[in-house]
Amino acid sequence: MSATQKLMHFDIDLELAQLLVENGFTTPRKIKEATKADLKKVTKFSAKKVDELKKKFDRG
Amino acid sequence: MPANNVNWPLPLTRLNPFYPGQFGVPGTANETGLRQHSSGAIFYVDPNHVDNNDNRDGTDPTSPLSTVAAAILKCQPYRGDVIAVMANNSWQYGNSADGFATAISEEVIVTVPGIKIVGVCPSGQGVYWYPVSNAGVCITVHAIDVTIEGFFFSEGSFAGCTAIESEWDGATLFGENLTVRNCVFDDTVDIAIQLDYSWYCDIHDNIFWKCDTYGIYSPVAGSGIAFSRICDNDFHDCAIAISLLGGCDDNIIQRNTIYNSNAQTPAAATDEGIDTTGGARNMVSDNYFSCALPAPAAGDYDDLNTAAATDAWINNHCLNGDTTTNPT
Numbered sequence: 419m420s421a422t423q424k425l426m427h428f429d430i431d432l433e434l435a436q437l438l439v440e441n442g443f444t445t446p447r448k449i450k451e452a453t454k455a456d457l458k459k460v461t462k463f464s465a466k467k468v469d470e471l472k473k474k475f476d477r478g
Numbered sequence: 479m480p481a482n483n484v485n486w487p488l489p490l491t492r493l494n495p496f497y498p499g500q501f502g503v504p505g506t507a508n509e510t511g512l513r514q515h516s517s518g519a520i521f522y523v524d525p526n527h528v529d530n531n532d533n534r535d536g537t538d539p540t541s542p543l544s545t546v547a548a549a550i551l552k553c554q555p556y557r558g559d560v561i562a563v564m565a566n567n568s569w570q571y572g573n574s575a576d577g578f579a580t581a582i583s584e585e586v587i588v589t590v591p592g593i594k595i596v597g598v599c600p601s602g603q604g605v606y607w608y609p610v611s612n613a614g615v616c617i618t619v620h621a622i623d624v625t626i627e628g629f630f631f632s633e634g635s636f637a638g639c640t641a642i643e644s645e646w647d648g649a650t651l652f653g654e655n656l657t658v659r660n661c662v663f664d665d666t667v668d669i670a671i672q673l674d675y676s677w678y679c680d681i682h683d684n685i686f687w688k689c690d691t692y693g694i695y696s697p698v699a700g701s702g703i704a705f706s707r708i709c710d711n712d713f714h715d716c717a718i719a720i721s722l723l724g725g726c727d728d729n730i731i732q733r734n735t736i737y738n739s740n741a742q743t744p745a746a747a748t749d750e751g752i753d754t755t756g757g758a759r760n761m762v763s764d765n766y767f768s769c770a771l772p773a774p775a776a777g778d779y780d781d782l783n784t785a786a787a788t789d790a791w792i793n794n795h796c797l798n799g800d801t802t803t804n805p806t
Binding site: 420 | 646647648649674675677699700701702704724725727756757758
């Protein structure tokens with residue numbers, strides 16, 4: 419199973435999962451540890467959407 | 479006892495001597511030893527053997543390797559290779575006059591997928607394995623489809639240890655589909671098994687004796703596990719038995735026994751049993767807990783455990799009856 423497929427388990431679409439993996443965010447841990455600014459730069463999302471994305475992976 | 483269930487062929491004499499050795503397949507020309515796979519080799523590790531040496535081929539049981547690390551270097555992916563580690567007499571209550579005192583004292587990293595590391599031991603305890611540094615990790619798994627069985631993990635003369643750690647990041651680390659079975663983790667081990675984004679693991683028929691920090695642990699700051707099976711294990715008074723945090727989904731946790739002395743007292747035992755906070759769709763059924771049904775009170779089922787909202791906790795057993803709800 420690829421890193422992209424594993425990230426899609428967290429309810430994100432294929433395109434976003436591919437984008438994250440291509441930029442080195444291969445695991446939830448790496449997404450949790452990333453700053454919102456880093457994720458914004460990669461995804462071009464609004465601050466609100468970045469927050470929503472982080473929440474999907476930060477469920478502890 | 480767990481290590482008694484290790485499936486290992488005996489006797490170790492190779493029968494059917496009619497076939498010559500196969501070119502390019504190590505060990506096929508040996509007169510002793512068995513193969514467990516069409517192409518795989520068995521590498522013998524025995525630091526107590528009079529003729530042990532890491533510079534050998536390792537496939538002849540009469541000339542074994544000294545270390546598991548050397549055996550791992552000789553393994554090839556999916557060839558069916560097995561590392562057979564012979565028993566030692568380093569148990570704290572053993573008679574040192576019996577010899578065989580050299581334990582497996584190593585911290586190895588498994589990067590070869592599709593191999594088995596098997597402790598071959600006459601008793602259920604397993605082959606004794608210790609770290610070589612304070613808080614060391616005995617076996618780090620960074621490859622998929624690895625099986626570890628038949629070992630007894632302890633910190634030895636060092637302060638604390640993690641026995642087995644597996645991690646997958648899809649870039650350089652591929653610790654997934656890990657099987658850990660028939661192993662014993664003693665009361666000096668801090669974390670028996672730590673998993674980070676390792677999916678499809680199968681952890682069964684192990685004993686966790688009073689592990690200092692965690693029995694099975696997926697950290698909240700890490701990446702959760704999924705589609706794994708944790709079944710038929712005994713967690714005897716571990717500080718925390720099963721802590722699956724960081725978003726652990728779709729796991730099956732069945733038929734384990736969890737004795738917790740705080741809960742049994744009863745005293746506060748908050749999330750010291752099974753905790754799946756932040757996860758989803760875990761099936762937790764038919765486990766035995768040394769706690770009372772939800773009261774509410776310190777050390778009761780709800781105190782000892784926490785479920786994710788979409789988990790199904792069915793027919794788990796407490797001191798005074800069976801549960802009918804997810805713990806809160």
